[in-house]
Amino acid sequence: MLVIVCPHCGPRNSDEFTYQGERKPRPEVSTTDAAEWRRYLYMKANQGGWATERWFHGSGCRRFLMLERHMSTNEIRSVSQVGETK
């Protein structure tokens, strides 16, 4: 079991969280077209190594978190709340 150190709740087992996929820039909604929006929805880098990804602490503080996790070792090097990341 992964242990994720939630900035609000402290160290918690990963089954309290929902994995929501890798972080990617969202196209501007007012100007985007269908093809660009679908690329944003469906295409993934999925390159392994260190990845920045969003998790939802559904069984805890119910906040959205940004994790930096290594895709081969599952080591987590940072956890922050979405909106407070660099």
Place this chain on the structure above:
Amino acid sequence: MTTREKFSAWGLLRHGLSRSPWERMWDHHDLAPSYDVVIVGGGVHGLATAYYLARNHSITNVAVVEKSYIGSGGSGRNTAIVRSNYLTPEGSRFYDRSVELYEGLADDLNFNVMFEQRGHMTLAHSDSSLRTMRWRAEVNKLEGIDSSVISPEDVKQLAPFLDITDHPRYPILGALWHPPGGIIRHDAVVWGYARAAAALGVHIHQETEVTGIDIAGGKVTGVQTSRGAIATGTVVNCTAGWASLIAAMADVTLPITTRPLQAAVTEPVKQFLHPVIVSGSLHTYVSQTSRGELVFGASVDPFASYSTRGSLEFATGLATHVLELMPGLANMRLLRQWAGLCDMTPDFGPVIGPTTTPGFYVDVGWGTYGFKAGPVAGESVADMIANGRPGELIAPFGLDRFEAGTLTAEKGAAAVGH
């Protein structure tokens, strides 16, 4: 081209009595400076593609490049179940062709792949899953596939140790019964394709890792490997969980997330379980090999990863679910637990066809059911390369469907929930 000794009962007897050695199943070759087609990934998809290119289309100047040993990825890590009772017409047509090829594979390859059509039974524990199964059965029947919904009494006949009373937490309300489904020796499929492809002149390069793909003028011109460079105009990506890494070398982005799928096997016991038993609600599937081990699988891990380490929560969760179904197994011991990497797509359908980089083809996105598609994928990809365009069976699964918004809908037919 080298001719291989034909395997037969007579040959077995002769070798046994004379103690003469068997010839190698495939030879080691130096890298040739160029190939017509380079297939990345030496699993069942890559080797089947090479075999059908050589056999059906006489394209024999082909290399299969594998970074480890052949069958070391998903082809050697799946739970070896074959079936074609999918939910959509395009899905069931496709897998039906695969079952057909598997049925004739041992003769075709002159290699015993130990395909046992024991029947495939998906249990329904709720009204809604029974409804989905009726839907699946009707779609299957229209495609000419042997598939029907059966009653709990029929379930009891086929698998007497299952409890069909209303006592369990997940009572058995019926099942989708698919007699042509079954299990196969997955390593034998890999070796059989490798041996047959090698006999037709295909070069199999193991321990040869692709480190780059050369592109000039927007087109593929070659492949860089850990053993040197190869010139080629056609590259096929058959690397499943690693597909995104190879695609990035050709400037192609895929709609794929790599997720581990864990499985486990028990100590061998006397034969008691004939059909393959699947329970979507309990997230598990069980079959008994001809050696007597029980093979268990589950759904994919809850987050993306390239790690093939097993986890304790998988083993405990699996045991809980299996015992719910078959309490009598409580004293059995697990022998091994492992993980394979699945290339999951947003619509759970494969991605197969050309890409935006001419000369670079993909046969990926197979997720949790790549093994059972191996033969038909190989046949279809070979046909696409020889004819320059995707055939009818694979046309719905192109990479362009994601941008066009024409996704397939196979999620409901995956063996267990995602």
